[in-house]
Amino acid sequence: MIALLAEDDELILKTIEHKLKKEGFSVTLTRNGLEAIELLKKENFDLIISDIMMPFASGIEILAELKALKKEIPVLMLSSMGQEEIVLEAFDLGASDFMIKPFSPNELIIRINRLLKIK
Amino acid sequence: MEKALTLHDLNLSILVILILVFIFILGLLIYSFREYKLEANRQQWKNKLDSFLMEAIVENNITNIPLQHELVELSRYAGFRRFFLNQLISSERKFSGVASNVLQAVFHQYNLDEESFRLLNSSKAHLIARGIQALTIMKVNSAYPTILNFQQYKNELVLHEVQYAMVQFDGFNGLAFLNQLQLKLSDWQQLRILNSIKSYPQNSSDKLSEWLDSSNPSVIIFVLKMIRKFQIFELHPKLMKMLPLHKDRIQTEIIKTLFVIETDQTFDLLVNEFSKLTEKSQQEVIEGFGHNRAYDQLNFLKDQLLNNPNKQIKVFAAEALYNLVEVNYLINLSDTLQPQDPTVLVLNHALQRKI
Numbered sequence: 001m002i003a004l005l006a007e008d009d010e011l012i013l014k015t016i017e018h019k020l021k022k023e024g025f026s027v028t029l030t031r032n033g034l035e036a037i038e039l040l041k042k043e044n045f046d047l048i049i050s051d052i053m054m055p056f057a058s059g060i061e062i063l064a065e066l067k068a069l070k071k072e073i074p075v076l077m078l079s080s081m082g083q084e085e086i087v088l089e090a091f092d093l094g095a096s097d098f099m100i101k102p103f104s105p106n107e108l109i110i111r112i113n114r115l116l117k118i119k
Numbered sequence: 120m121e122k123a124l125t126l127h128d129l130n131l132s133i134l135v136i137l138i139l140v141f142i143f144i145l146g147l148l149i150y151s152f153r154e155y156k157l158e159a160n161r162q163q164w165k166n167k168l169d170s171f172l173m174e175a176i177v178e179n180n181i182t183n184i185p186l187q188h189e190l191v192e193l194s195r196y197a198g199f200r201r202f203f204l205n206q207l208i209s210s211e212r213k214f215s216g217v218a219s220n221v222l223q224a225v226f227h228q229y230n231l232d233e234e235s236f237r238l239l240n241s242s243k244a245h246l247i248a249r250g251i252q253a254l255t256i257m258k259v260n261s262a263y264p265t266i267l268n269f270q271q272y273k274n275e276l277v278l279h280e281v282q283y284a285m286v287q288f289d290g291f292n293g294l295a296f297l298n299q300l301q302l303k304l305s306d307w308q309q310l311r312i313l314n315s316i317k318s319y320p321q322n323s324s325d326k327l328s329e330w331l332d333s334s335n336p337s338v339i340i341f342v343l344k345m346i347r348k349f350q351i352f353e354l355h356p357k358l359m360k361m362l363p364l365h366k367d368r369i370q371t372e373i374i375k376t377l378f379v380i381e382t383d384q385t386f387d388l389l390v391n392e393f394s395k396l397t398e399k400s401q402q403e404v405i406e407g408f409g410h411n412r413a414y415d416q417l418n419f420l421k422d423q424l425l426n427n428p429n430k431q432i433k434v435f436a437a438e439a440l441y442n443l444v445e446v447n448y449l450i451n452l453s454d455t456l457q458p459q460d461p462t463v464l465v466l467n468h469a470l471q472r473k474i
Contacts, residue, residue, distance in 0.1 A: 010165075012213050014173040022177070104216025105176060 001116070002026045002043075006036040006050040006062065007078065012101075016049060019105050023113075033057030037065045045073055047112060052079040052086055060086065063093035074115040078103065157198075164199060168206045175225055176218045184221070184228040191229075200234045204253055207231065211256045226257045239265060244274035251280040255287050263288045270296070279308055286315045291323060297330050297338050304337040309344060319349040328357055336369055343372045347379045355380050359388055363395055370400045378407040386413050393419075402435045409439030417443065424452075430465060437469030446470075 003025045007013040013029060020027050028043070030036045034056035040048075048066070052059040059077050066073065077090050077098040087098050096115050099108060167189070175184060193199040211222050226232060231253070238250025251269065254262035266284045269277055282304075285293030294316075304312075330342045331354075346354055358373050358380075365373065374396075377385050389404050396404065405423060408416050420443070423436040440449060453466045 009213065011169045011173060011210055014169065015176050015214075015218075018173060018177045101213050102211070102215040102219065103213075105214065105218050106179070106216055 001046045002028065003047040003049060004028050004030070004036060004039060004043075004045040006030045006033060006048070006054060006059070008032065008051060008054050012051075012078070015105055016108065019109055020112075023109060031055075033059065033062055036062050040065060040069060040071070044071075047116065048073055048075045049108075049112070050075065050077055052077055052090065060089055060093065063090060063095055067094055076108070076112060076115060160198075161202060164193070164202050165206065168203060172206070172210055172222070172225065175221050176214065179217050179221065181217070181220050181224045184224045186228060194229060200231065201249075203229065204231050204234055204249070208249075208253055208256055223257050226253075232257065232259055235259070236262065236265075239269075244272075244277050247272070248274070248276040248280045251277065251284055255280065255284040258287075260288065275302065278302065279305075282308065283311060283315065286312050290318065291316060291320050294326075294330075297333070297341070300333075300335055300338055303335070304341050309337070309341045313341070313344055313348060316345070316348075319345075319351065324351055324353045327351065327354060331357060331361065339365075339369055340372050343369075343376045346376050350380055352380045352382070355382055355385070362392055366397055367399070370397055371403045374400055374403040374407060378411050381411060386411075386416050390416065390419050398429065398431070401429075401432055405432065405435040405439050409435075409442035412443065413439075414443060417445065421448070424465070425462060430461065433462065433465040434469050437466055441469060 001024065003020055005013065005016055005020070005027055007016065008031050010031075013031065017027050017029060025047070028039060028045070030039060031054075033050075033054040036048075036050065036054075037057055039045075040062070048062070050059040050062050059079075063075060063077075066075065074096040075094065077087070077095045078101060079087050079090075079098055080101050087095075087100075090098060097111055099111065171187060171190065190203075194203065207222055207226055211219060214222065235250045235253040235257075238246045238253070241247055241250070247269065251266050254266065263284065266281060266288075269281050272278060272281070282293075282296050285296055287293070289295075294312075327342050327346065330338055333339055333342075343358075345351075346358075355377065358377055362370065362373050362377075374389070377389065386408065389407075393401060393404060405420065407413075408420060413420075417440070420436045420440050424433050424440065427433055427436065437449060449466055449470060453463055453470075456463050456466075
């Protein structure tokens with residue numbers, strides 16, 4: 001299983017990366033939305049975890065690009081409190097699930113496993 | 120008689136100026152070097168702490184937090200301790216569950232609770248605020264009485280942290296600070312506090328009702344948001360009474376709230392008050408009818424579309440009708456009206472925006 005992890009906060013990025021690796025995932029990291037979009041065009045992923053607010057391109061733009069590429073990949077979005085409207089937009093664009101920060105990394109793994117089972 | 124400036128005096132002046140310029144440049148260089156070193160240190164500390172915290176979180180072990188020799192050594196410096204504290208506070212905002220407990224364990228293991236208490240004795244307001252914030256976020260219950268001593272402090276930053284602490288430690292009862300709040304409760308602070316209140320105790324509507332009569336508009340707006348969050352239906356009559364008494368933002372916030380705690384009378388009551396409302400509130404009512412499926416108000420909306428002189432209200436009415444699946448009515452109306460009729464423009468605009 002290959003996961004794309006897009007997040008600009010170093011601690012969150014590294015923590016999720018280690019959690020995913022412990023679960024047997026191979027993880028591709030990116031710290032900005034534009035790079036995430038480029039990676040999506042070039043490579044195939046089984047799962048995407050993306051922050052909503054990121055430099056150069058937002059998580060919403062990543063979802064829009066995914067839709068344009070017609071790739072059906074489960075996407076779990078991370079958002080901060082006060083971004084409820086953006087979260088609704090994300091669901092409209094095909095996000096599979098979202099978690100609001102502060103979030104529990106253990107719960108994130110449970111949700112990912114559930115998402116992949118549904119798929 | 121005035122003494123003439125000699126060549127020697129001139130040389131001396133130039134020399135003094137050159138020395139001053141030299142001292143200034145030297146000072147600037149020393150300052151820049153120190154800033155550069157500090158920034159480099161911070162970056163190094165950040166990487167070390169990120170890696171340490173990440174490992175602690177991934178390990179999930181609350182009872183056995185490692186005491187890293189390097190971090191203990193660095194903790195002898197006040198600059199590092201404060202940096203460590205800041206990193207922990209910002210990390211606590213990112214994680215919940217076991218990860219959050221791990222961060223609290225790190226906080227105590229590295230004696231950062233002592234550092235936070237020390238900050239409360241500082242003469243600088245931003246450091247006091249940071250100390251309160253740390254003790255609150257790390258749930259140090261024993262600090263609460265000390266934090267309460269800052270309730271009358273003459274600095275907004277400190278007061279915001281005290282308010283947040285009161286709600287974190289005392290839940291709904293911590294909102295007692297609203298009783299006499301004179302300062303504006305900023306939107307961000309409202310969001311922060313609202314997010315911290317996890318439950319609403321039964322039979323507390325009297326207290327909310329009291330705050331709704333506050334002379335501080337930001338308190339009223341905050342309480343309206345709380346009514347929406349906890350869906351406190353028993354305050355519907357009170358809000359209806361308040362509606363004509365307010366203007367501007369409070370009025371629109373009341374309308375938003377009424378739609379959330381809607382009863383079978385809400386729509387009719389809003390229609391009765393409609394002509395007395397501000398334009399912004401009228402738009403809110405019409406928009407709310409569209410979203411809240413007000414099928415019993417179709418005639419009212421049609422009337423607003425055809426007869427209200429305000430173009431913006433017409434657009435909102437057309438959009439609400441569209442939401443209530445009255446597309447055919449809108450299309451037929453568009454066909455029957457004269458092309459130069461201003462309502463046709465509104466209809467086309469509304470339909471285009473929706474399609």
